[in-house]
Structure formats: structure tokens, C-alpha cells
Amino acid sequence: MPTASRLLAFDTSTEHLSVAVQNGEQLLAHSGAGGAQASTTLLPLIQQLLADAGLALADLDAIVFGRGPGSFTGLRTACSVAQGLAFGANVPLLPVDTLLAVAEEARHAFGARQVVAVLDARMDQLYAARYDFDAAGPLGGDDEPLLLAPEALEVPAGWSLAGNALAAYGPRLAPATARHEVLPTATAMLRLAPALLAAGRIVPSAQAWPLYVRDKVAQTTEERAAIKAAAAAAVTPPTTA
Template identity: 40%
Template sequence: MNLLAIETSTEACSVALVHGQEVIARSELAPRRHAELALPMADALLAEAGLGRHALDAIAVGRGPGAFTGVRLGVALAQGMALALDVPVVPVSSLAALALEAPEDEAAVLAVIDARMGEIYAACYRREGNGGLVALDEERVCAPEALVVPQAEAWNVVGSGWTTYADVLRGHLTGELRQAEGDRYPQARRVAELAVREFEAGRAVPPEHALPVYLRDKVALTLAEQGRPAP
């Protein structure tokens, strides 16, 4: 199959192309430049594979949670391309894609993204032997101090939430911390891996049904919450 995946929910902008058994990808840490980078990355990958857009069977997208602007952009791009090509969309959790950046072992994985405003996006997973993921709890947004994780003998942690809140999060883990990498971001290559499974399981959706997942409605602190006087 031929599948194009887009992931723009965090500082990393990435696009990946599944072409038969091969996966090729582009990724760049480029805050606020996702809109100018994503489509050229997609065109470059298609050109490298020698494919036209109409050869695509589906568009996959990291549907969040993450930065509001980035999540909206990724979903809008996926919807627009899918509508133009008359193909379905495969929405994939950005936290699940991030979890695949953890080491491939039996330890539980905490995927955690800095949500700003003193909060984190978090979810826990366990890797399956066939390369898939099993969710151990629900995705949520919460203060790092309020995080509760399932029981596990060992943990790997990935994501920017660790960079910001390592001291707090370490105290909430229920077992040995094996590895923690705060400089990991959801990647389109991982979105593509999960999307192929979803597509083959018949869980692709019409473009209009591919919706972003924000987990919270509030995008910024008020002036009072920031401790600043009103103008």
C-alpha cells in the first residue's frame, strides 16, 4: 500500500511515506514553521519514491493531543489532501506515536508531552511482540503532580514533559526507571507504522470524520492567572 503520514502536533514537523514495504521520512524541529514545511516534505517524499499523489491509498495524521495550532494544521492538511484524492484518513494518537520512540523492551512506556500552562499530556502503553502497542490507561491532560500511572515493574519515559517535569514525574512511577528521553517528539514515521495497522483493520475514516483531539479547551492563561495587570 501507499500511505502518507503527517505529524505536526509538537515542535517537530515530520512527514513519512509508506511505499510497499519501505518507509521514508523527513523530520525537522521547526516551531511555527510547520505550515511552510509539511507539504514540501510530502512532495519530496513522493518524488523520491516516484509516486504521484493519486497513487496514495490513504492519508494518516497525528491527531493530537499537542499544540492546538499544530494539531489543527495536521488534521486540516490530511483532510484537504484526502478529499482532493478521494481517499480515507487514518487518525493516530500523537501520544501513541511518541510511545514508539521508547526502547523496544518489556518495560511500560509513559509518553508525556509538555502541554504548557503547568500541565502535561500523558498516556501509558506496553509494547506488543509484533511491534504494536497496548494502551494501559486513557490519554489525559493534568498537572504533573496529579499524574497517576498503572503498576509496572519497569518504565521507559519519552517526551518533552520529562524535560520540564522530570523531578515530579520520577516520583509517580510505580517501578524501576530504565530510560528517560525528554528530547523525543511524535514522528510521522511512527504515525505511519500505527496507521498501516489501523488501515488493515478497517479503521480508516472519511476525511470529514478525522477530528483533532485536544483534551482541553483552554489555550492560554488569563492575565490574572499570569499575575499580570489588565491593560
């Protein structure tokens, strides 16, 4: 694909919603409350920003979206909206790892070049991945995201920490050269888009898949009952004859 200059980007992986539209040199962006509100506010925001930029969906070179890891509901929202818009307008998709967007935001805002990106995964865990913009170029490498307890996170000497997990688990995280509380923004995704396009990361609308690092966050009624029974058995002394 030739260099894209007309792009829509959005991320709903955290409690913050981020949307941006690029039309050549023009850049329009919006950020606000996400979470449960994202499913109702995302489409109207997209329509408004496109109208303000003088673009229709069919004019776009690609739709850029945060594929995860992150909130299950947020990722489903982003992927379903990306898929619907791309299919309806026959526009290709450009998925972006949210941890890469966090690292890019830290690089852009604070000059961090070696970044351990961390996002709050809830349930006393975090998502983490390492990005080295000096050694691996504009995409920082292809580190696989991990799901960890805060105390299990390792930060190489001289590296920075960045992400919203700092606010949740800051005192429990390993020391770092610097700490930057940043989010995966749509504008960060737009900055990453040229390198992602050059790397051939475009996908068709049918492949708007979320990146789930935690496969399961809920238990069935039977599973909860079994867990309770096992816990009770562990603390109940055996009866004697």
C-alpha cells in the same frame, strides 16, 4: 481495506515537524523545525517526498496524521492539510494519537514494552497516557489521554517514561524504570498503520478531527478583567466604617 503499502504520514503536534512516505519497501523520512513554520513547510515537504518516492497523492492507500493531543496550532495544521489532501485525491485518512506514537517510538528505539507517554502541554501541565504492548498488543491498549500537573503523574512500577515532557519537567516527574526523550514521529505512525488499519480506524476526509484534551487555552478580555478583579478583591482588606 487490504494491507496498505503506499502511505504518507506526518505530525506537527510538537515543535518538531515529521513527515514520511512509504512505497512498499521504500521509506523516505524528514524531520525538522515545526511550530509556526509547519504551516508553510509541510506541503512542500510532502510534495518533495512523494516525488522522490515516485508517488502521486492519488496513488496513496491512506494518509496517516497525528491527531493529538499537542499544540493547538500544530493540530489544526495537521488536520486541515490531511483533510484537504484526502478530499482532493479521494484518499482515506488514518488518524493516530500522538501519545501512542511516542510510546511506539520508545518501543522501537529502546525496547520499552510498558510505557507512560508524556508530552509537554505548556502552562505547567503535560499530556499523558499508558500503553502496554505486552498485555494489549501492537496498539498498546486504548488509554484515554489525560491533562495533568507534572507532580500528579503516576508511573506504575517497572514502567518506562517517554516523551518530550521529560526535558521540561523531568525532576518533577515520578521515578520510572527508564526515561526516553522521544517524539511522535511519522515513521512511528507508519509502523502503527497496519494494526490501526486492521482495527478499522480509517475515516473519511470530513472526519479529520483533532484530539483536544485541553478545551481552552485563551481567555476573553472580559474573563481576564474578571480574574484580575477577583484577585484584587482577594488581597485588598475590607474597608471599615
